[in-house]
Amino acid sequence: MSTQTTQARSDRSHLPLSHPRLPTWAPRLVAALAIAAAGLVSLTLGWGVVAWVLLAVVVFAIALPAWSLKVENGRAAKDRFVTTLVWIAFGTALVPLGSLMWKVVSEGVPVLSAEFFTYSMRNVIGEGGGIYHAIIGTLLVTAGAAAISVPVGILSAIYLVEYGGKSRMARTVTFLVDVMTGIPSIVAGLFAYALFALMFGPGIRFGFGGSVALSVLMIPIVVRSVEEMLKLVPHELREASYALGVPKWRTIVKVVLPTAMSGIVTGVMLAVARVMGETAPLLIIAGSTDSVNWSLFGERMMTLPVFVYYSYMQPGVPPAFGQARAWGAALVLIAIVMALNLLARWIGRRFAPKTGR
Amino acid sequence: MAKSIDVSDLNIYYGDFLAVEGVTLTIPAKSVTALIGPSGCGKSTFLRSLNRMHEVIPGARVEGKVVIDGQDIYGSDIDPVQVRRQIGMVFQRPNPFPTMSIYDNVIAGQRLNAKKMKKSDADDVVERSLRSANLWEEVKQRLNRPGASLSGGQQQRLCIARAIAVEPQVLLMDEPASALDPISTSAIEDLIHELKADYTIVIVTHNMQQAARVSEDTGFFNLAGAGLPGRLVEFNSTKKIFSTPDEPSTEAYISGRFG
Ligand SMILES: Nc1ncnc2c1ncn2[C@@H]1O[C@H](COP(=O)(O)OP(=O)(O)OP(=O)(O)O)[C@@H](O)[C@H]1O
Numbered sequence: 001m002s003t004q005t006t007q008a009r010s011d012r013s014h015l016p017l018s019h020p021r022l023p024t025w026a027p028r029l030v031a032a033l034a035i036a037a038a039g040l041v042s043l044t045l046g047w048g049v050v051a052w053v054l055l056a057v058v059v060f061a062i063a064l065p066a067w068s069l070k071v072e073n074g075r076a077a078k079d080r081f082v083t084t085l086v087w088i089a090f091g092t093a094l095v096p097l098g099s100l101m102w103k104v105v106s107e108g109v110p111v112l113s114a115e116f117f118t119y120s121m122r123n124v125i126g127e128g129g130g131i132y133h134a135i136i137g138t139l140l141v142t143a144g145a146a147a148i149s150v151p152v153g154i155l156s157a158i159y160l161v162e163y164g165g166k167s168r169m170a171r172t173v174t175f176l177v178d179v180m181t182g183i184p185s186i187v188a189g190l191f192a193y194a195l196f197a198l199m200f201g202p203g204i205r206f207g208f209g210g211s212v213a214l215s216v217l218m219i220p221i222v223v224r225s226v227e228e229m230l231k232l233v234p235h236e237l238r239e240a241s242y243a244l245g246v247p248k249w250r251t252i253v254k255v256v257l258p259t260a261m262s263g264i265v266t267g268v269m270l271a272v273a274r275v276m277g278e279t280a281p282l283l284i285i286a287g288s289t290d291s292v293n294w295s296l297f298g299e300r301m302m303t304l305p306v307f308v309y310y311s312y313m314q315p316g317v318p319p320a321f322g323q324a325r326a327w328g329a330a331l332v333l334i335a336i337v338m339a340l341n342l343l344a345r346w347i348g349r350r351f352a353p354k355t356g357r
Numbered sequence: 358m359a360k361s362i363d364v365s366d367l368n369i370y371y372g373d374f375l376a377v378e379g380v381t382l383t384i385p386a387k388s389v390t391a392l393i394g395p396s397g398c399g400k401s402t403f404l405r406s407l408n409r410m411h412e413v414i415p416g417a418r419v420e421g422k423v424v425i426d427g428q429d430i431y432g433s434d435i436d437p438v439q440v441r442r443q444i445g446m447v448f449q450r451p452n453p454f455p456t457m458s459i460y461d462n463v464i465a466g467q468r469l470n471a472k473k474m475k476k477s478d479a480d481d482v483v484e485r486s487l488r489s490a491n492l493w494e495e496v497k498q499r500l501n502r503p504g505a506s507l508s509g510g511q512q513q514r515l516c517i518a519r520a521i522a523v524e525p526q527v528l529l530m531d532e533p534a535s536a537l538d539p540i541s542t543s544a545i546e547d548l549i550h551e552l553k554a555d556y557t558i559v560i561v562t563h564n565m566q567q568a569a570r571v572s573e574d575t576g577f578f579n580l581a582g583a584g585l586p587g588r589l590v591e592f593n594s595t596k597k598i599f600s601t602p603d604e605p606s607t608e609a610y611i612s613g614r615f616g
């Protein structure tokens with residue numbers, strides 16, 4: 001105890017604010033050496049590229065902290081080691097994404113053409129044809145789903161945050177929303193099919209049914225994200241409004257919702273993007289067709305995910321053309337979802353409260 | 358136009374917790390009444406119960422009477438929204454609406470209630486309110502800038518302008534100058550002096566000099582002990598409170614011997 005204090009005292013006599021540092025180019029040098037060393041080993045042992053990369057990563061993760069420990073100190077070495085681990089995790093997460101994008105783009109781009117975007121598959125056998133009907137279908141079905149889910153979702157969230165409090169009703173709704181979040185998409189499709197089969201007889205297939213099925217999946221996402229956004233609105237703003245003699249509902253409509261608008265819009269767009277790629281429910285209730293259908297309420301309606309599924313599973317003879325179209329449609333679907341995400345970010349920024357600082 | 362407020366036997370609760378007990382006092386019209394007392398004794402709670410803002414907090418409730426203009430604001434047929442239109446409030450922390458411009462913030466009371474107004478009338482209200490709040494000269498060039506772009510002191514004066522733009526009978530102020538520099542503080546004190554010609558003003562403050570400077574009457578709140586509810590210890594003219602208070606504990610608090 002007493003020795004420790006004297007130790008601490010003596011340490012305090014001078015102020016060590018600096019310690020030796022590795023040069024900034026040290027990580028790069030180690031990386032180059034690690035790749036070279038791993039390459040040498042791989043070549044002599046006849047390993048492939050994957051093993052080479054893995055070995056290089058391991059060498060780097062050991063060598064850099066070791067060097068750091070030698071020159072710098074223990075804390076810096078730990079820092080370098082953990083930094084390396086984080087980068088490895090990040091890289092690992094990017095691998096599937098990168099390879100997926102690469103595959104879809106490289107397979108999909110050659111198919112894209114004016115015809116691909118403007119023709120349906122009506123009377124097409126083999127080469128040619130397009131996904132016009134599927135794009136229309138996806139946009140209509142998703143718009144229908146959004147038209148159902150956005151009002152229901154936003155109003156439920158408003159109830160939960162502004163009116164429900166800790167009441168039994170609010171807790172029940174929250175619980176049901178949680179349950180809905182976990183519903184498998186195929187079950188949502190079966191639900192919509194069963195519902196409409198009861199009304200219109202078995203074998204019913206139409207676009208709006210798809211909208212209903214998708215909204216079963218979308219509503220909980222919208223409720224959850226809007227709820228979070230409304231909770232973020234400071235209570236002081238509501239009080240400021242009440243203190244001006246503004247009724248509660250006007251406060252919600254004119255103060256709370258505008259303040260949370262950017263988050264709400266972003267949440268809704270992300271929910272749309274999320275359900276747009278659903279396949280299973282649409283397979284059941286929206287069905288599949290080769291022609292353009294502009295009506296949500298009559299006849300089968302093709303959608304992009306279902307198009308991809310059928311084009312790949314039943315590509316026709318010869319199969320090459322159908323499969324190529326499947327990749328093209330997949331690329332278009334990803335592009336639409338990505339565009340929606342970008343739009344959501346842009347709108348989010350547009351609506352964000354301006355501090356003007 | 359200003360009205361006096363008669364409070365009798367007011368008990369204020371947060372759920373089961375009795376925060377303030379047995380307050381009886383009369384706040385005179387067209388004058389400034391200051392509320393002082395140590396932190397946590399229930400000044401803000403009492404102030405918020407005067408315009409039914411207290412019940413906005415879940416579980417919060419009030420027993421007793423608050424009578425203004427012959428009507429008990431806690432009566433069963435009273436609409437709290439109407440009460441708040443007559444009794445405005447300025448909060449301790451400035452809270453301008455972040456989505457609105459300076460102009461829209463001032464006129465928010467009218468806009469949010471969808472009151473139809475001619476553009477020229479609205480301009481008048483905005484200019485008059487900002488002038489009374491001593492803010493007009495600083496912001497007249499940038500009325501369309503966001504309200505949140507102002508400094509803290511300017512935001513507080515913006516909130517005061519917003520509160521007086523709806524022309525309430527009574528103005529409640531919860532430590533309006535606690536976050537402000539001496540210059541903004543004295544601007545707000547000047548403003549309070551001017552406003553008392555038309556408004557009944559109740560101000561909570563931790564600043565004894567401020568209470569002595571701006572108020573006609575002063576109420577001293579204190580806790581009877583740890584965990585016990587806050588009470589109104591003494592209510593008297595400011596002169597008397599700061600020279601020869603009736604209660605020894607008031608004397609002790611003011612001379613800085615405790616609290
Ligand atoms: N929202 C709330 N829920 C429960 N109790 C509360 C709430 N707000 C205040 N209280 C309690 O009520 C009592 C009075 O609080 P109040 O805010 O009125 O004090 P105050 O006199 O304004 O203090 P200060 O000078 O620090 O602002 C305190 O014991 C406080 O803990």
Ligand SMILES: [Mg+2]
Nearest residue numbers: 400401402531
């Ligand atoms: Mg307070």
